[in-house]
Amino acid sequence: MTVDNSDFKPTSPVPAPSVKIAIFGVGLIGGSLALCWKGKPGYRIVGHSVNPSSVGKYVSLGVVDEGTTSLEEAARDADFIFLCVPVGRLNDYLDELAKLPLKPGCIITDVGSTKASVVAHARGLDLNGAVFLGGHPMAGSERSGVEAATIDLFENAYYVLTPTDDTPLDAVERMQELLRWTRAKVVLTDSVLHDSIVGAISHLPHLIAVGLVNQIARYNETNDLYRSLAAGGFRDITRIASSDPIVWRDILVNNKDVLLTLLDDWKAEMDRFAELLKQEDGEGISEQFRLANGFRNQLPERRKGMIQSLHECYVDVPDHPGIIGRIATELGQARINLSNLHIVESREDVPGTLRLSFKEADDLEKAVELIRGMKYEVYF
Numbered sequence: 319m320t321v322d323n324s325d326f327k328p329t330s331p332v333p334a335p336s337v338k339i340a341i342f343g344v345g346l347i348g349g350s351l352a353l354c355w356k357g358k359p360g361y362r363i364v365g366h367s368v369n370p371s372s373v374g375k376y377v378s379l380g381v382v383d384e385g386t387t388s389l390e391e392a393a394r395d396a397d398f399i400f401l402c403v404p405v406g407r408l409n410d411y412l413d414e415l416a417k418l419p420l421k422p423g424c425i426i427t428d429v430g431s432t433k434a435s436v437v438a439h440a441r442g443l444d445l446n447g448a449v450f451l452g453g454h455p456m457a458g459s460e461r462s463g464v465e466a467a468t469i470d471l472f473e474n475a476y477y478v479l480t481p482t483d484d485t486p487l488d489a490v491e492r493m494q495e496l497l498r499w500t501r502a503k504v505v506l507t508d509s510v511l512h513d514s515i516v517g518a519i520s521h522l523p524h525l526i527a528v529g530l531v532n533q534i535a536r537y538n539e540t541n542d543l544y545r546s547l548a549a550g551g552f553r554d555i556t557r558i559a560s561s562d563p564i565v566w567r568d569i570l571v572n573n574k575d576v577l578l579t580l581l582d583d584w585k586a587e588m589d590r591f592a593e594l595l596k597q598e599d600g601e602g603i604s605e606q607f608r609l610a611n612g613f614r615n616q617l618p619e620r621r622k623g624m625i626q627s628l629h630e631c632y633v634d635v636p637d638h639p640g641i642i643g644r645i646a647t648e649l650g651q652a653r654i655n656l657s658n659l660h661i662v663e664s665r666e667d668v669p670g671t672l673r674l675s676f677k678e679a680d681d682l683e684k685a686v687e688l689i690r691g692m693k694y695e696v697y698f
């Protein structure tokens with residue numbers, strides 16, 4: 319079942335006052351979720367981290383209303399608890415929450431990239447009147463940390479919920495209602511099926527990307543031209559190899575059984591290619607490309623844009639004439655589409671700061687690399 323929230327226009331009447339949402343782990347995903355509710359009337363967002371300096375950062379960045387290092391304080395009276403920590407920590411958090419007096423009807427959910435183990439673990443716990451409902455937003459990026467959080471991360475993406483036979487329907491409905499603010503499309507499925515499918519379309523590609531980059535990195539030790547000549551295709555297929563090592567360690571280990579089968583199939587796929595090459599079977603190779611093209615062209619395109627998304631960075635530049643023109647020209651020559659350039663501060667003898675805005679995340683990424691190559695400091 320899929321619920322399309324892409325045309326959701328949040329208007330009054332506002333929800334009942336002060337729905338408390340506690341977010342454990344305000345990183346890329348936890349922070350992006352927090353931003354969807356932050357400042358909306360009737361919602362109070364509390365961020366939890368074990369690290370006091372992280373808590374301060376969540377608040378000063380304006381991602382949450384309040385922060386705490388106390389699990390108990392964060393969970394107390396919460397209507398929704400979002401566990402947004404690496405998959406390997408989810409069960410520990412559930413165990414800790416099960417020891418607390420939670421608000422009756424509180425919905426505990428997670429955003430982990432694997433679902434079967436956390437759903438099974440929650441089923442075996444007495445959550446004192448709270449309900450667990452597994453979740454997984456199918457959107458993200460290779461970036462991590464609260465600094466990478468954006469309000470539109472989930473717009474038009476799928477958001478998987480994995481209720482079991484025990485999950486009260488009312489809890490699923492309340493969660494769907496809350497998730498409308500993310501503008502994601504909610505889809506309900508079984509947790510084990512989720513792990514098989516997401517293993518194939520997300521976890522296997524991450525493994526392959528990392529393996530490919532490391533293979534080429536080894537060749538590069540003999541000749542730096544490998545790195546120099548690596549062009550767009552290599553970048554496209556390996557972007558996700560830059561993902562967070564701890565987050566992905568946990569995902570891959572957790573979905574080990576599914577991945578081992580997928581890797582066997584992948585090796586067989588590569589063996590078939592090797593055979594086509596040995597036979598110099600050009601028609602067979604072309605056919606593989608035709609087949610791949612056909613399926614890839616059917617992939618759904620995610621349209622953002624209900625909320626105009628801007629990807630921005632800041633550049634410190636010495637305050638001398640011509641510098642702005644030079645940066646703009648270099649971006650243009652590299653075919654990077656700059657949608658806005660704003661001088662934030664420029665005084666004599668004080669470095670000026672430029673704010674560069676891009677409609678596409680990819681353009682921002684390329685611009686950052688180019689400008690850092692020009693030896694200017696870039697930050698977000």
Ligand SMILES: NC(=O)C1=CN([C@@H]2O[C@H](COP(=O)(O)OP(=O)(O)OC[C@H]3O[C@@H](n4cnc5c(N)ncnc54)[C@H](O)[C@@H]3O)[C@@H](O)[C@H]2O)C=CC1
Pocket residue numbers: 342343344345346347348367368372402403404405407429430431432454455456457458459460461462463464562565569
């Ligand atoms: N990165 C992505 O694109 C997506 C990730 N996810 C899932 O979301 C969850 C969070 O991932 P991200 O937000 O990408 O990671 P992140 O690294 O941006 O954020 C993780 C958060 O958990 C905290 N954390 C890290 N290790 C911890 C530990 N040992 N104990 C307690 N807190 C810890 C960090 O301080 C941070 O606040 C993971 O379970 C991941 O599988 C789901 C969808 C997409």
Ligand SMILES: O=C(O)C(=O)Cc1ccc(O)cc1
Pocket residue numbers: 430431455456457458459460520558
């Ligand atoms: O960056 C990408 O393209 C991703 O694949 C993002 C992603 C990463 C992990 C998930 O569990 C879901 C989505």
